[in-house]
Amino acid sequence: MKSFNGRVAAITGAASGMGRALALALAREGCHLALADKNSLGLEQTQTLIKSSTLSPVMVTLQVLDVSDRQAMEDWAARCVADHGQVNLVFNNAGVALSSTVEGVDYADLEWIVGINFWGVVHGTKAFLPYLKASGDGHVVNTSSVFGLFAQPGMSGYNATKFAVRGFTESLRQELDLQRCGVSATCVHPGGIRTDICRSSRIDANMTGFLIHSEQQARANFEKLFITDADQAAKVILQGVRKNKRRVLIGRDAYFLDLLARCLPAAYQALVVFASKRMAPKHRTPVFETNDETRL
Ligand SMILES: NC(=O)c1ccc[n+]([C@@H]2O[C@H](COP(=O)([O-])OP(=O)(O)OC[C@H]3O[C@@H](n4cnc5c(N)ncnc54)[C@H](O)[C@@H]3O)[C@@H](O)[C@H]2O)c1
Incomplete structure (x- = not known):
């Protein structure tokens, strides 16, 4: 797709951040x-x-919905076609973040993030695909993350959903290439982008004292890592769609972490552990009081 003029795009998560910028x-x-x-x-x-x-x-047109609700997504896709006559692009962009240990994470939080970050993408892809094919010139754009290429401690739920989006989208792209049906697919892997995601993310109490000092400080530190703005991210995504790219990386941090995972596909984890130890709160070493009687 070389031009978006006169096309119709459906975007989830359009109330903020990259969805709004797109x-x-x-x-x-x-x-x-x-x-x-x-x-x-x-x-x-x-x-x-x-x-x-x-x-x-x-x-x-606007639609308030929860992307984890399959029926709501199917109804919305049908309504988009009824309102606009066709749909050419779907951006499955809505997403949330969760920080917790595997041991301590609540199943309810895991189900929440999987429902939005993974099932939301699946619902959007499946609901719109027949309409994209009918348009004769369509594109599915699914948002993963650099954490769909690279894992880190305390992010297992997020990592799991974003690795899943990548696998799902790469498989979809290959099917669409084989079908030569006029529809293509791109998987997007942003690095840190300045949006509201940090403010809306859930940080479990089990992270305090393990990898972070306090929730407030963690959010502030996290935001310092967001080096690209959302408008720039949207520009890179749309350029990727124009070029029919399979994978779009956003930001130099994304390129760096991708390179690290390619060069050291398993060993990068040891580097992450080393870096995490240096940044984590120092575990208090027990202090034994001594007096003259105990001192030998
Ligand atoms: N900001 C980053 O650094 C970054 C990095 C990598 C990947 N991403 C991914 O980019 C995508 C967009 O995030 P963003 O950074 O623009 O964040 P954001 O918080 O600014 O925007 C996300 C939007 O999704 C919406 N949303 C959340 N849950 C929803 C639900 N159940 N149903 C419908 N809408 C829902 C929110 O209301 C919000 O408007 C997400 O998938 C996120 O995981 C973000």
Whole structure:
């Protein structure tokens, strides 16, 4: 797909961050939009921003939904086609983050993140695929993460969902290539991008004293690692779609971690453990009081 002008794109997670930036960038190129999120206020703000920043008017429809709800996603896909006449692109972008040890993580938190980050992507892909094929020129864009290429401690739930999105999308791309059906797929692996994800992430209490000093400090430190802005990320994603790339990396941090995992596919883990130990709170070494009687 070389041009987005006159096309129709469906975007999940469009109330904030990269989803909003994608919506704005596509609108500027004359692409009509079907935007979904669980946050209705954020969606309306995205729509207002589009109206105030777009030269040529595009059609924008909004849908409040939870991407982990399969029926809601199927209904939304059908509504997009009813409203816009066709859909050419789906960006399965909505996502959340979770920080916890494997031992301490609640099943409810794991189900929450898998429901959104993995099932949300599966629901969006399967619900829209028949319509993308019918459009004759379609593209599925699924957002994984650099943590879909590289694992780290305290992120098992996030890592699991993002590795799963990568496997799912790479397999899909190969099927679409074999079918030569006019639809393609791209998997996106952003590094740290300045968005709201850190504020909305769940950090389990079991991380305090293990890998972090306090929740507040961890969020602040995490945000320092977000080196790319969302508009730049959207630009890189859309360039990747134009070039029909299989994999899109965003940010020099993503390129660095990808290279590390390629050069040291298993041994990189030892480096991560070493770095984590240096950054983790120092475990208090027991102090034994001595007095003259005990001292030999
Ligand atoms: N920001 C980063 O550093 C970074 C890095 C790698 C990958 N990612 C991925 O990029 C994607 C976009 O995240 P972002 O950084 O723009 O974060 P963000 O928090 O700014 O945006 C995520 C959006 O998803 C929505 N959302 C969350 N749960 C939902 C649900 N159940 N149903 C519908 N909408 C829901 C939120 O309301 C929010 O508007 C996510 O998949 C995230 O995992 C982000």
